[in-house]
Amino acid sequence: MTNSFMPEGFLPVSGGVVASDVGGITTDIINLADAEMCYVVIHKYVAVGHATTHTLTRGANVTTCATAWSTTELTPIWSANPTTATTAWTRESDAAGVYSQLVGLTGDLFIIFKVDPAMLGNDYHTIKLEVAASGQANLTSIEFWVKPRYGMRVANRPVTEFLA
Numbered sequence: 008m009t010n011s012f013m014p015e016g017f018l019p020v021s022g023g024v025v026a027s028d029v030g031g032i033t034t035d036i037i038n039l040a041d042a043e044m045c046y047v048v049i050h051k052y053v054a055v056g057h058a059t060t061h062t063l064t065r066g067a068n069v070t071t072c073a074t075a076w077s078t079t080e081l082t083p084i085w086s087a088n089p090t091t092a093t094t095a096w097t098r099e100s101d102a103a104g105v106y107s108q109l110v111g112l113t114g115d116l117f118i119i120f121k122v123d124p125a126m127l128g129n130d131y132h133t134i135k136l137e138v139a140a141s142g143q144a145n146l147t148s149i150e151f152w153v154k155p156r157y158g159m160r161v162a163n164r165p166v167t168e169f170l171a
Contacts (some may be wrong), residue, residue, distance in 0.1 A: 022149035024123025031140035040132040063104035076104030
């Protein structure tokens with residue numbers, strides 16, 4: 008049995024500790040210079056529904072990782088709210104690195120961005136995710152699932168390899 012969202016050969020990289028998005032969240036910066044593909048996986052427990060944006064930014068290095076996606080660089084996005092009657096994954100419209108959470112949505116929420124490092128352009132190889140302040144105590148966990156560009160057994164790679 009395979010799971011299309013956790014393919015073999017991908018390394019989980021923490022975007023930071025589980026946190027409340029009451030004041031907003033900014034993840035660690037992830038270096039994709041030697042990556043073939045990356046999935047940004049967000050798991051939230053939404054106590055109070057609030058319109059909250061989740062925005063990917065990119066940069067040439069750690070200090071400049073604040074450039075917005077261009078409107079021609081659309082990112083595939085999936086979401087799921089399994090605490091509702093409809094538990095299926097929804098393929099959202101491709102967007103320029105932004106997902107907006109709906110007002111009134113509560114319970115578990117999963118959001119997945121698919122990031123192809125080749126799409127970032129030659130000048131960019133780092134990314135981070137920013138979750139806007141919700142004003143609510145919604146718990147948020149963020150992981151980056153990174154597929155290394157050069158083949159090697161995943162178990163032999165350091166967990167911190169892609170942290171910038």
